Amino acid sequence: xxxxxxxxxxxxxxxxxxxxxxxxxxxxxxxxxxxxxxxxxxxxxxxxxxxxxxxxxxxxxxxxxxxxxxxxxxxxxxxxxxxxxxxxxxxxxxxxxxxxxxxxxxxxxxxxxxxxxxxxxxxxxxxxxxxxxxxxxxxxxxxxxxxxxxxxxxxxxxxxxxxxxxxxxxxxxxxxxxxxxxxxxxxxxxxxxxxxxxxxxxxxxxxxxxxxxxxxxxxxxxxxxxxxxxxxxxxxxxxxxxxxxxxxxxxxxxxxxxxxxxxxxxxxxxxxxxxxxxxxxxxxxxxxxxxxxxxxxxxxxxxxxxxxxxxxxxxxxxxxxxxxxxxxxxxxxxxxxxxxxxxxxxxxxxxxxxxxxxxxxxxxxxxxxxxxxxxxxxxxxxxxxxxxxxxxxxxxxxxxxxxxxxxxxxxxxxxxxxxxxxxxxxxx
Amino acid sequence: xxxxxxxxxxxxxxxxxxxxxxxxxxxxxxxxxxxxxxxxxxxxxxxxxxxxxxxxxxxxxxxxxxxxxxxxxxxxxxxxxxxxxxxxxxxxxxxxxxxxxxxxxxxxxxxxxxxxxxxxxxxxxxxxxxxxxxxxxxxxxxxxxxxxxxxxxxxxxxxxxxxxxxxxxxxxxxxxxxxxxxxxxxxxxxxxxxxxxxxxxxxxxxxxxxxxxxxxxxxxxxxxxxxxxxxxxxxxxxxxxxxxxxxxxxxxxxxxxxxxxxxxxxxxxxxxxxxxxxxxxxxxxxxxxxxxxxxxxxxxxxxxxxxxxxxxxxxxxxxxxxxxxxxxxxxxxxxxxxxxxxxxxxxxxxxxxxxxxxxxxxxxxxxxxxxxxxxxxxxxxxxxxxxxxxxxxxxxxxxxxxxxxxxxxxxxxxxxxxxxxxxxxxxx
Ligand SMILES: Cc1cc2nc3c(=O)[nH]c(=O)nc-3n(C[C@H](O)[C@H](O)[C@H](O)COP(=O)(O)O)c2cc1C
Ligand SMILES: Cc1cc2nc3c(=O)[nH]c(=O)nc-3n(C[C@H](O)[C@H](O)[C@H](O)COP(=O)(O)O)c2cc1C
Numbered sequence: 001x002x003x004x005x006x007x008x009x010x011x012x013x014x015x016x017x018x019x020x021x022x023x024x025x026x027x028x029x030x031x032x033x034x035x036x037x038x039x040x041x042x043x044x045x046x047x048x049x050x051x052x053x054x055x056x057x058x059x060x061x062x063x064x065x066x067x068x069x070x071x072x073x074x075x076x077x078x079x080x081x082x083x084x085x086x087x088x089x090x091x092x093x094x095x096x097x098x099x100x101x102x103x104x105x106x107x108x109x110x111x112x113x114x115x116x117x118x119x120x121x122x123x124x125x126x127x128x129x130x131x132x133x134x135x136x137x138x139x140x141x142x143x144x145x146x147x148x149x150x151x152x153x154x155x156x157x158x159x160x161x162x163x164x165x166x167x168x169x170x171x172x173x174x175x176x177x178x179x180x181x182x183x184x185x186x187x188x189x190x191x192x193x194x195x196x197x198x199x200x201x202x203x204x205x206x207x208x209x210x211x212x213x214x215x216x217x218x219x220x221x222x223x224x225x226x227x228x229x230x231x232x233x234x235x236x237x238x239x240x241x242x243x244x245x246x247x248x249x250x251x252x253x254x255x256x257x258x259x260x261x262x263x264x265x266x267x268x269x270x271x272x273x274x275x276x277x278x279x280x281x282x283x284x285x286x287x288x289x290x291x292x293x294x295x296x297x298x299x300x301x302x303x304x305x306x307x308x309x310x311x312x313x314x315x316x317x318x319x320x321x322x323x324x325x326x327x328x329x330x331x332x333x334x335x336x337x338x339x340x341x342x343x344x345x346x347x348x349x350x351x352x353x354x355x356x357x358x359x360x361x362x363x364x365x366x367x368x369x370x371x372x373x374x375x376x377x378x379x380x381x382x383x384x385x386x387x388x389x390x391x392x393x394x395x396x397x398x399x400x401x402x403x404x405x406x407x408x409x410x411x412x413x414x415x416x417x418x419x420x421x422x423x424x425x426x427x428x
Numbered sequence: 429x430x431x432x433x434x435x436x437x438x439x440x441x442x443x444x445x446x447x448x449x450x451x452x453x454x455x456x457x458x459x460x461x462x463x464x465x466x467x468x469x470x471x472x473x474x475x476x477x478x479x480x481x482x483x484x485x486x487x488x489x490x491x492x493x494x495x496x497x498x499x500x501x502x503x504x505x506x507x508x509x510x511x512x513x514x515x516x517x518x519x520x521x522x523x524x525x526x527x528x529x530x531x532x533x534x535x536x537x538x539x540x541x542x543x544x545x546x547x548x549x550x551x552x553x554x555x556x557x558x559x560x561x562x563x564x565x566x567x568x569x570x571x572x573x574x575x576x577x578x579x580x581x582x583x584x585x586x587x588x589x590x591x592x593x594x595x596x597x598x599x600x601x602x603x604x605x606x607x608x609x610x611x612x613x614x615x616x617x618x619x620x621x622x623x624x625x626x627x628x629x630x631x632x633x634x635x636x637x638x639x640x641x642x643x644x645x646x647x648x649x650x651x652x653x654x655x656x657x658x659x660x661x662x663x664x665x666x667x668x669x670x671x672x673x674x675x676x677x678x679x680x681x682x683x684x685x686x687x688x689x690x691x692x693x694x695x696x697x698x699x700x701x702x703x704x705x706x707x708x709x710x711x712x713x714x715x716x717x718x719x720x721x722x723x724x725x726x727x728x729x730x731x732x733x734x735x736x737x738x739x740x741x742x743x744x745x746x747x748x749x750x751x752x753x754x755x756x757x758x759x760x761x762x763x764x765x766x767x768x769x770x771x772x773x774x775x776x777x778x779x780x781x782x783x784x785x786x787x788x789x790x791x792x793x794x795x796x797x798x799x800x801x802x803x804x805x806x807x808x809x810x811x812x813x814x815x816x817x818x819x820x821x822x823x824x825x826x827x828x829x830x831x832x833x834x835x836x837x838x839x840x841x842x843x844x845x846x847x848x849x850x851x852x853x854x855x856x
Contacts, residue, residue, distance in 0.1 A: 024602055031595045031602075035627070036507075036538045060526060062625040065602060066588075068534035069626065072503045076538045079464075079507035095527070098488060098558040106496035110464045110504045129621035130526040160494075167459045172716045174452055174459075174493060193557035197490040198497065199463070288600045 008373055008408050009227075009260055009380025009422055010400070011053040011087065012046045014039060016067045018387035019266060021295050021350045022286035024065065028390045035068050036076060042392055043077050046084055049396040050410050052421040053085025053116060055209075055229070055382055060094050061126040063298070071103045078111035085418030087116035087209055092149035093142050094122060094131045098192055100149075101156040104206045105198035113202030113417035117153075118209040118229065121146045121217075125302040125322040136302075138321040143216040148187040150208070150224050155183045156192070157427075160200035203417035204427030213241070213326035222248035225259060226424055229382050231327055231355045232263045233334065238356070238377035260379045260422055265369065266352030268359040268386055269394040276359045283386060284347060292346035299353060301328040310343040330354050351386055362398035369399075370408060436801055436836050437655075437688055437808025437850055438828070439481040439515065440474045442467060444495045446815035447694060449723050449778045450714035452493065456818045463496050464504060470820055471505050474512055477824040478838050480849040481513025481544060483637075483657070483810055488522050489554040491726070499531045506539035513846030515544035515637055521570050522550065522559045525580035526620055532634045533585060533626035541630030541845035545581075546637040546657065549574045549645075553730040553750040564730075566749040571644040576615040578636070578652050583611045584620070585855075588628035631845035632855030641669070641754035650676035653687060654852055657810050659755060659783045660691045661762065666784070666805035688807040688850055693797065694780030696787040696814055697822040704787045711814060712775060720774035727781060729756040738771040758782050779814055790826035797827075798836060 016035060017024040024031060030038060043054050054077075056070035067073075070088035078086055086107060090100050100117070108115035121142035128136040137145070164179035183194030210217070210225040221228045228245060232238035246256040268283075270276030289310060297305045301320025308315055314335045320328050331354055335345045351357060358368045372378040385391035403409040419426055444463060445452040452459060458466060471482050482505075484498035495501075498516035506514055514535060518528050528545070536543035549570035556564040565573070592607035611622030638645070638653040649656045656673060660666035674684040696711075698704030717738060725733045729748025736743055742763045748756050759782055763773045779785060786796045800806040813819035831837040847854060 025597045025600060027597075029597075031593075031597075034537060034540065040507075059625065060530070062608070062623050066625045066627045068537050069530045071500060072531055072534040072538065075500045075503040076507040079468075079504040094524070096522070096559060099523070099527075102488070102497045103500055106500040109462060109496050110500065112462065126621075129619075131524055132619040165459075169453045169455070169457075169459075172453060172714075172719075180490070191557075191560040193554075195490050197487065197494045199494045286600075291600075 007410060008369065008403065009052045009262060010409060011055045011085070011262065011380070011382050012042070012051055012392065013055040013057070013264065013382045013384045014042050014388065014392070015057070016065055016388070018391050019351060019353070019384040020283045020386045021291050022283055022288070023387045025286040026283060026387045026390070029387055036073065038388065039073060039077060040080055042388055043081055043084060045389070045392065045396055047081050049400045050413055051084060052380070053087045053418055055087045055118065056089060058089035058091070058120070059124045059127065060091060060122070061124055061130055063124060063126070071107055075107050075110055078107065078114065083413045083416065085114045085116055085207070085421055086111055087118055087207070089118040089120055091120050091122040091127070092146040093137050094127055097149045097152035097190055098156065098196070101153040101196055102198055105157060105196060105201060108201045108203065108206045109199055113419070116207035116209050116227070116418055118211055119146065119150060119225070120211055123324045124298065136322045139214070139325060140216065143212075143220060145189045147220055148189045150220070151187070152183070152185050152190050152192050154205070154224070155185055156194050156196040157201060157205040159183060159195040164200070201427065203419045206427070207418050207422065207424065212324070214324075217326060218245060218248060221245065222259070223252050227260045227262060227422065230261065230263050231330060231353065232377070233330060233354060233356065235372060235375065235377055238263055238372060239375065242377050258424065260424070262380045262382050263372070263378050264352070264355035264384050265381045266355050266357045266384045266386065267365045267395060267399065268351070268391070269362055269365055269398050271361065273360050273364070276361065280351070280359050283351065287347065287350050289343070292350055293342070295353070296342065296346040296349065298323070299327055299349060300331050301325070305342060308342055311341045314340070314342055314345060327354055352384065355384060362402045365399050366402040366406065369403065370406065373408065434835075435838060436797065436831065437480045437690060438837060439483045439513070439690065439808070439810045440470070440479055440820065441483040441485070441692065441810045441812045442470050442816065442820070443485070444493055444816070446819050447779060447781070447812040448711045448814045449719050450711050450716070451815045453714040454711060454815045454818070457815055464501065466816065467501060467505060468508055470816055471509055471512060473817070473820065473824055475509050477828045478841055479512060480808070481515045481846055483515045483546065484517060486517035486519065486548070487552045487555065488519060488550070489552055489558055491552060491554070499535055503535050503538055506535065506542065511542075511841045511844065513542045513544055513635070513849055514539055515546055515635070517546040517548055519548050519550040519555070520574040520577035521565050522555055525577045525618055526584065526624070529581040529584040529624055530626055533624060533629060536629045536631065536634045537627055541847070544635035544637050544655070544846055546639055547574065547578060547653070548639055551752045552726065564750045567642070567753060568644065571640070571648060573617045575648055576617045578648070579615075580611070580613050580618050580620050582633070582652070583613055584622050584624040585629065585633040587611060587623040592628070629855065631847045634855070635846050635850065635852065640752070642752075645754065646673060646676060649673065650687070651680050655688045655690060655850065658689065658691050659758060659781065660805070661758060661782060661784065663800060663803065663805055666691055666800060667803065670805050686852065688852070690808045690810050691800070691806050692780070692783035692812050693809045694783050694785045694812045694814065695793045695823060695827065696779070696819070697790055697793055697826050699789065699826075701788050701792070704789065708779070708787050711779065715775065715778050717771070720778055721770070723781070724770070724774040724777065726751065727755055727777060728759050729753070733770060736770055739769045742768070742770055742773060755782055780812065783812060790830045793827050794830040794834065797831065798834065801836065
């Protein structure tokens with residue numbers, strides 16, 4: 001059952017207009033259709049390419065263009081797909097665990113075992129003001145809450161034992177109450193009795209994804225996650241991260257392949273290298289300074305950079321309490337290492353946001369992915385299409401078939417659940 | 429546009445096995461299919477009958493059989509229907525308004541203007557223990573929070589002005605930020621900045637339904653609701669409630685027909701009166717004392733009746749702080765007026781739970797509905813099928829056509845939004 005995986009995991013990280021900060025200005029981008037229609041088409045394409053899952057980010061505040069709440073959206077998409085996994089982001093900082101456990105268990109029931117929860121701690125300080133707080137919860141406190149939050153959700157998901165449903169009409173017994181466990185969790189942050197009021201998951205329990213890469217984030221993931229989504233700019237960094245994470249997982253008493261490590265990849269694909277460069281150039285030329293600066297400010301930990309000269313260096317910044325500590329570190333290292341101005345730095349991250357970036361032919365992109373996969377840097381990739389639908393199509397129609405020809409990716413689904421696509425044991 | 433409505437509004441209040449407390453034991457009830465499949469079939473049937481909406485109750489604790497969270501479920505159902513309205517219940521007591529505003533705005537976007545929110549304050553005391561509280565929030569405090577909660581949600585829904593989307597690719601302007609209003613709400617219970625990160629509603633804003641009928645509940649509904657769902661046992665009581673509510677609405681400066689009053693109806697339908705009585709008898713014979721007692725205990729305000737003799741009278745009870753005050757009053761009045769024992773009372777409410785109950789032929793049921801509609805007792809009805817799918821089919825195939833023959837109900841949808849089905853003005 002758990003044969004060594006020789007194939008990549010691939011998920012599509014979808015954004016309403018695509019990942020490039022100027023994607024909405026691209027001639028092909030559809031600004032008018034309702035979000036559901038745009039995502040429906042994209043997910044159905046991704047399913048035809050046999051991807052493991054689609055992946056949606058989230059923020060509980062307005063940043064950029066409005067969209068729809070990801071669990072609600074994926075639930076509607078569950079009804080118009082049959083195999084592809086459905087991973088939504090939900091924060092532990094401004095939610096309640098009973099509510100989140102219930103939503104993902106519901107998505108899992110509706111989709112027949114295809115749900116995944118990307119557990120995040122909120123990297124957008126503006127969220128605080130939508131939940132009655134003057135300031136964002138700081139980094140350490142967010143992670144302390146996240147750990148308990150995870151444990152409550154996990155406990156609620158496991159409250160239904162095998163055989164809990166008796167379904168004895170004649171005898172008048174619907175449930176065996178001895179097999180429906182209360183949780184009675186009492187922690188620092190939460191007190192939750194349970195049981196959850198949703199039937200048990202068709203895949204044991206939903207998949208847990210995590211996307212924090214600071215020291216604290218790594219420890220949480222090593223203890224609790226099935227998949228880690230991470231931003232790595234170079235092969236060497238990715239290898240170091242991979243080794244570090246697999247080691248931590250073992251120290252937590254888990255099998256190394258029970259955690260799948262999936263860096264993001266921002267690939268701009270053309271039938272020739274020149275075509276790919278031209279596509280990228282078109283998008284880069286559409287970046288407005290205001291939008292670039294706002295994106296950079298969020299990515300380095302929620303700092304306002306508007307007072308600094310665009311063509312001057314990135315100022316020294318305190319370690320962020322509000323945002324992503326790992327991303328702040330990644331981007332300041334790039335800026336210092338290459339001596340980039342603020343403008344050059346936002347141009348650098350306008351597409352990939354610091355993730356692995358490849359611009360080239362399908363063969364060149366596949367070569368890079370293969371190199372990372374075969375040299376202990378990745379178990380798979382979270383694909384970040386530059387535009388939607390064009391940039392997604394390029395990857396699905398050009399890169400995926402190339403990976404399939406190389407035997408690196410499936411040509412049809414074997415299982416029906418997200419856990420089976422990812423090669424993970426049934427949850428328990 | 430707002431011509432006097434001569435037709436009924438009809439919604440289907442769906443429960444996993446049907447409304448009768450013993451429905452799950454009925455020979456026709458499917459205990460095995462996933463909830464989504466059961467509901468999909470039911471909603472598609474209801475749409476073929478041109479009903480205004482389906483309606484789902486909710487509780488954030490396990491009571492009886494587990495199911496799936498209603499917004500998630502309706503979102504999946506939105507993808508497999510095109511016209512019928514989708515109303516889900518969500519409590520103001522154990523949620524945050526930014527989250528609820530976002531979920532219903534998302535459902536509304538996904539369904540193209542068919543969403544409704546049934547605002548409740550939680551009548552199930554067991555919910556408290558899933559949200560870190562030792563005791564349920566008391567009645568007055570629940571309603572005080574509910575009023576603010578509503579105002580925040582409503583304000584967030586209205587944050588997007590006409591023309592907020594500029595969509596100017598060449599000029600580099602996606603949104604007109606002057607037309608995206610912050611809310612900056614500061615109340616006793618909530619501080620919420622906004623704006624909401626979901627595009628504006630296709631029907632102006634989602635429909636707001638309310639289901640509290642105590643003095644405080646009526647005032648909240650008169651000030652804020654589009655639809656009131658209410659439990660009324662007799663024509664005279666329903667007329668008094670109807671007059672009272674329309675008067676309150678006017679005192680709040682609103683047009684009386686801007687609030688639709690919809691009592692629940694528990695109808696057991698047979699092709700002959702005897703067949704209907706036999707159907708009802710079959711269900712009544714399946715009631716177990718434990719289940720009947722538990723239902724009654726919840727309905728009279730979360731009191732444990734297990735210590736009292738089944739064939740003795742209902743004890744005197746203090747006014748409930750935890751549950752539905754109006755339902756407690758309704759049921760104690762029935763018990764005292766008719767001198768019912770505890771067993772007789774739970775048998776009385778095992779199907780209709782105190783709602784208007786009719787057992788008879790399609791003509792007899794339609795006669796009763798017509799009488800209520802034409803004598804100022806109801807603008808429509810929330811249909812409570814005894815079993816699913818059988819009891820729903822009986823109403824849709826036998827009663828609805830009879831109402832259509834009488835010109836009391838539509839034979840095809842005219843509009844596309846829930847507001848238009850209900851004859852309500854576009855929300856703003
Ligand atoms: C690749 C990646 C994607 C992320 N996506 C989101 C997201 O969609 N929403 C969110 O609130 N936080 C997101 N985060 C941030 C996580 O919430 C993370 O827990 C938090 O910012 C702390 O990050 P750190 O451990 O890297 O410091 C993401 C982080 C990474 C590394
Ligand atoms: C017909 C009806 C249906 C209701 N449905 C629900 C429900 O699904 N979930 C819930 O928590 N409360 C429900 N309630 C209770 C409401 O939350 C109500 O606000 C609260 O119990 C107080 O009721 P009262 O104003 O009648 O005292 C319902 C109430 C009525 C009258």
